[in-house]
Amino acid sequence: MATPQSTSQRVALIAVTGMSPAIVTETVWALAHEKPAIIPDDVYVLTTSRGAADLRRELLTPRPDLQEQTIWQALRQAILGARATKDKRLTLHDPILLTTHDTTRGQPRPLEDIRTPEDNAAAAEVILDEIRRLTANDDLRLIASLAGGRKTMSALLACAISLLGRKEDRLTHVLVNEPFDHPALEPRFYFPTPQPTLHKLQTPQGTQTVTSDQAILQLADVPFVPLSYLFREQLGRSPGRFVDLVRSATQMVTETAQPITLSYDYKTYTAYFDGVAVELMNRDIPFFEFLYHRAKEGLLPYKYHEEAEKPFVEFLAQWIPKHPDVNLTHGGGLDWAKSPPGKDDFRKRLSSLRDRMHRAGIGYLVQRIFPPHGPLGIPLGQVTFEDSPTSQPKNPKKNFQVTSQKPPKRGGS
CATH class of the missing domain: 3.40.50 (Rossmann fold)
Incomplete structure (x- = not known):
């Protein structure tokens, strides 16, 4: 018994x-x-x-x-x-x-x-x-x-x-x-x-x-x-039918083996991940553009969030005058135009970007682009860039600089 x-x-x-x-x-x-x-x-x-x-x-x-x-x-x-x-x-x-x-x-x-x-x-x-x-x-x-x-x-x-x-x-x-x-x-x-x-x-x-x-x-x-954790954390939901569930799992496995195509429309403030549109609003706009610029220039993510505070403030000083239409006090926080953002703001923006990706149905890409624990930035090895029709920033300044170093070139002659 x-x-x-x-x-x-x-x-x-x-x-x-x-x-x-x-x-x-x-x-x-x-x-x-x-x-x-x-x-x-x-x-x-x-x-x-x-x-x-x-x-x-x-x-x-x-x-x-x-x-x-x-x-x-x-x-x-x-x-x-x-x-x-x-x-x-x-x-x-x-x-x-x-x-x-x-x-x-x-x-x-x-x-x-x-x-x-x-x-x-x-x-x-x-x-x-x-x-x-x-x-x-x-x-x-x-x-x-x-x-x-x-x-x-x-x-x-x-x-x-x-x-x-x-x-x-x-x-x-x-x-x-x-x-x-x-x-x-x-x-x-x-x-x-x-x-x-x-x-x-x-x-x-x-x-x-x-x-x-x-x-x-x-x-x-x-x-x-x-795989339920994969659906829950990366897709944000579990498809209903058996065939859809299998298809979603297969897609996620396939996606993780290929670089993600990333582009950005400066006119509509929309990021595209493998062609899927993720519309940005308020503080997410300059924060994403900052990370996007760095990645396109071949700059590695910041190992610690504190390292990004000064470069981001310098970026905002150039960005804010060109975008009077963007509300930077969203959520009742301090106005980024008057109060410099810090590492706590970065964590909130990353969380917001992840939520937007989940709502767009591409939560399975979050772990590769904006992992909950890791450096601050877009990992270069995970993405390839594709220009959109309005992929150039408003009134770009050629002398814009970001304080970091490019990764060393592999190989050489």
């Missing part, structure tokens, strides 16, 4: 199953025998209509050999002991059916099996929605089992966990030694019962006899990359 969890965080187990609902009982039993024991509060099963019928017949039908208990009741009693009838844990919810759209009736239609690309696409959406629902609860730890169902179902579950899972979640596969995984075993094996059960298997060599206490269940953790 397992001991209760020591944490107040709820645990949910979700599994994909087909014609072998035993993977659910095997996984629960394996979790309950880990050290420390893990007993899920809720158990969810994603399956087809055929799989749901198999689950109800095998796990939820009273059996004479169990004194009219179901397999699920016997499992709960084996794990929870005498308090099983009062313990709310190990609640097996109704099967979650994988469905597709039935356009003739205008209703969802449960999938009996998954055989076509359309079936796979429909199943992916249901799986993703359930994973999204569970991972949206910060007080819930999710354990996903990919041991059952068709291989495409397992692959879709693994992909959904990678896209939406968090670092505290788990992706598992349960392994059981032969012949306990054989579908022709009589009776079928579900978990090692407290009183050993005799099982028989007909083979070409004769009848093989084993007892349930010979079963060895092992729970293998499958590593996954929790």
